Amino acid sequence: xxxxxxxxxxxxxxxxxxxxxxxxxxxxxxxxxxxxxxxxxxxxxxxxxxxxxxxxxxxxxxxxxxxxxxxxxxxxxxxxxxxxxxxxxxxxxxxxxxxxxxxxxxxxxxxxxxxxxxxxxxxxxxxxxxxxxxxxxxxxxxxxxxxxxxxxxxxxxxxxxxxxxxxxxxxxxxxxxxxxxxxxxxxxxxxxxxxxxxxxxxxx
Amino acid sequence: xxxxxxxxxxxxxxxxxxxxxxxxxxxxxxxxxxxxxxxxxxxxxxxxxxxxxxxxxxxxxxxxxxxxxxxxxxxxxxxxxxxxxxxxxxxxxxxxxxxxxxxxxxxxxxxxxxxxxxxxxxxxxxxxxxxxxxxxxxxxxxxxxxxxxxxxxxxxxxxxxxxxxxxxxxxxxxxxxxxxxxxxxxxxxxxxxxxxxxxxxxxxxxxxxxxxxxxxxxxxxxxxxxxxxxxxxxxxxxxxxxxxxxxxxxxxxxxxxxxxxxxxxxxxxxxxxxxxxxxxxxxxxxxxx
Amino acid sequence: xxxxxxxxxxxxxxxxxxxxxxxxxxxxxxxxxxxxxxxxxxxxxxxxxxxxxxxxxxxxxx
Numbered sequence: 001x002x003x004x005x006x007x008x009x010x011x012x013x014x015x016x017x018x019x020x021x022x023x024x025x026x027x028x029x030x031x032x033x034x035x036x037x038x039x040x041x042x043x044x045x046x047x048x049x050x051x052x053x054x055x056x057x058x059x060x061x062x063x064x065x066x067x068x069x070x071x072x073x074x075x076x077x078x079x080x081x082x083x084x085x086x087x088x089x090x091x092x093x094x095x096x097x098x099x100x101x102x103x104x105x106x107x108x109x110x111x112x113x114x115x116x117x118x119x120x121x122x123x124x125x126x127x128x129x130x131x132x133x134x135x136x137x138x139x140x141x142x143x144x145x146x147x148x149x150x151x152x153x154x155x156x157x158x159x160x161x162x163x164x165x166x167x168x169x170x171x172x173x174x175x176x177x178x179x180x181x182x183x184x185x186x187x188x189x190x191x192x193x194x195x196x197x198x199x200x201x202x203x204x
Numbered sequence: 205x206x207x208x209x210x211x212x213x214x215x216x217x218x219x220x221x222x223x224x225x226x227x228x229x230x231x232x233x234x235x236x237x238x239x240x241x242x243x244x245x246x247x248x249x250x251x252x253x254x255x256x257x258x259x260x261x262x263x264x265x266x267x268x269x270x271x272x273x274x275x276x277x278x279x280x281x282x283x284x285x286x287x288x289x290x291x292x293x294x295x296x297x298x299x300x301x302x303x304x305x306x307x308x309x310x311x312x313x314x315x316x317x318x319x320x321x322x323x324x325x326x327x328x329x330x331x332x333x334x335x336x337x338x339x340x341x342x343x344x345x346x347x348x349x350x351x352x353x354x355x356x357x358x359x360x361x362x363x364x365x366x367x368x369x370x371x372x373x374x375x376x377x378x379x380x381x382x383x384x385x386x387x388x389x390x391x392x393x394x395x396x397x398x399x400x401x402x403x404x405x406x407x408x409x410x411x412x413x414x415x416x417x418x419x420x421x422x423x424x425x426x427x428x429x430x431x432x433x434x435x436x437x438x439x440x441x442x443x444x445x446x447x448x449x450x451x452x453x454x455x456x457x458x459x460x461x462x463x464x465x466x467x468x469x470x471x472x473x474x475x476x477x478x479x480x481x482x483x484x485x486x487x488x489x490x491x492x493x
Numbered sequence: 494x495x496x497x498x499x500x501x502x503x504x505x506x507x508x509x510x511x512x513x514x515x516x517x518x519x520x521x522x523x524x525x526x527x528x529x530x531x532x533x534x535x536x537x538x539x540x541x542x543x544x545x546x547x548x549x550x551x552x553x554x555x
Contacts, residue, residue, distance in 0.1 A: 079267035081361035082530060087267050100421065110415040115424045115504065118511050136515040137508035139428050143278045144413050149271035151432050153361055154512035156519060166518040187500030191507055195514040344543025353534040362533035365505050370537050372503060420494065424504035431505050
């Protein structure tokens with residue numbers, strides 16, 4: 001049952017990643033079917049664009065998932081400039097916020113590189129045990145040997161955040177944004193607002 | 205520091221039968237060596253404390269270094285062959301402060317060897333005054349950035365970011381960060397971390413297996429990786445430096461101890477000789493009466 | 494292209510600002526330790542032809 005749930009979650013993720021590709025495409029209509037030995041992903045659905053490389057990759061990753069089954073391990077590392085949270089630890093799932101959209105990482109995720117967006121990483125260690133960590137920024141690397149490295153400049157457990165301090169930071173950043181004159185100062189204030197909004201959301 | 209005094213010791217021995225002036229000279233020398241020993245001993249204590257901290261911080265930085273370079277090895281990123289006018293970038297990770305054995309010289313020597321064969325196709329960034337001082341005389345033209353005010357406090361991510369930020373303004377095809385990798389309190393090895401440009405990463409044979417990449421993501425990824433790797437290399441360097449300073453100050457204190465022993469012996473002998481001579485003078489004076 | 498890259502910033506600068514903002518929002522007991530990481534004394538001078546170039550504005554990325 002658990003493995004079924006997992007593969008459906010996986011499939012949902014594949015769909016999102018395909019739609020993400022699609023968003024970059026053009027406005028024409030398409031009648032798209034994508035099926036693999038173990039699962040049917042789309043049947044005559046209207047999508048915007050599919051890169052064949054992408055589709056091929058989806059199929060391989062789906063078959064790979066099917067072949068290796070449930071016993072797979074994830075080699076997870078989460079380190080930041082202030083603390084090391086995980087080193088080569090096996091965890092069930094990691095949800096990360098990135099510039100190309102939030103996504104979940106399960107064992108045997110398609111290899112990818114991504115840039116962290118300020119927000120909360122959720123690490124599902126074992127059944128029922130999870131940890132929420134707020135990251136400022138950094139990189140996510142998923143390699144084809146199922147090792148996952150997340151490196152952040154600054155990361156703290158969500159419990160260490162102070163809700164009222166976060167609100168102060170947000171209002172200060174907002175006022176800086178409105179008073180910013182140069183293009184650079186505006187962008188800098190905008191970044192601070194973006195981070196502060198994420199902080200307020202996470203802390204409350 | 206002690207080579208000069210070491211030369212003076214046998215000189216004192218030759219003159220040991222002479223007069224009060226030698227005695228005075230020896231006692232001054234003895235006092236100064238004792239003072240030097242006090243200094244080296246306290247420097248050892250200070251670097252021991254700094255070393256403990258540096259080692260603890262290095263442990264926290266290790267996964268960052270490993271994580272940041274994992275992608276390059278796993279995606280088999282290499283310098284593309286046959287590029288027109290390849291520019292190699294070498295970053296020397298040292299500090300401003302000396303009295304720590306050969307940590308800085310070995311980094312500088314590594315770069316010097318590279319420069320001897322590759323010449324002016326190589327750009328050099330020096331972190332810390334020491335590597336700059338060694339390289340600037342012969343290879344000053346290769347230096348494009350020099351960073352200092354390093355080594356007083358433990359390196360921070362912000363320090364590394366600033367260097368990475370400045371580095372990003374220069375074009376290079378491939379590069380290396382040269383730093384001292386800490387092994388144990390008594391040993392370190394001079395190692396290199398490869399760094400790559402956007403062009404070499406996009407040309408990597410295994411990049412195709414990586415999903416949803418666009419140029420913007422790769423660029424940001426490389427920018428951050430650069431800062432992360434520099435941070436790691438600086439932490440390794442700082443830890444090697446402190447441990448090396450600790451051992452060399454320990455050795456210096458031991459050497460000073462040996463010298464103090466020798467000088468004390470000479471001093472006592474000379475003093476005895478002076479007393480004996482005075483006695484002889486008195487006795488022979490008395491017997492002449 | 495993201496707005497910050499359009500404004501001439503890169504991800505290192507983005508990251509520095511984000512990290513600083515995060516540090517400000519920590520509970521007081523963690524903030525003192527976090528502020529130590531905002532220290533940076535490093536000074537970077539560009540060199541050319543074996544000599545440092547005098548620049549009017551020293552590097553300041555933070």
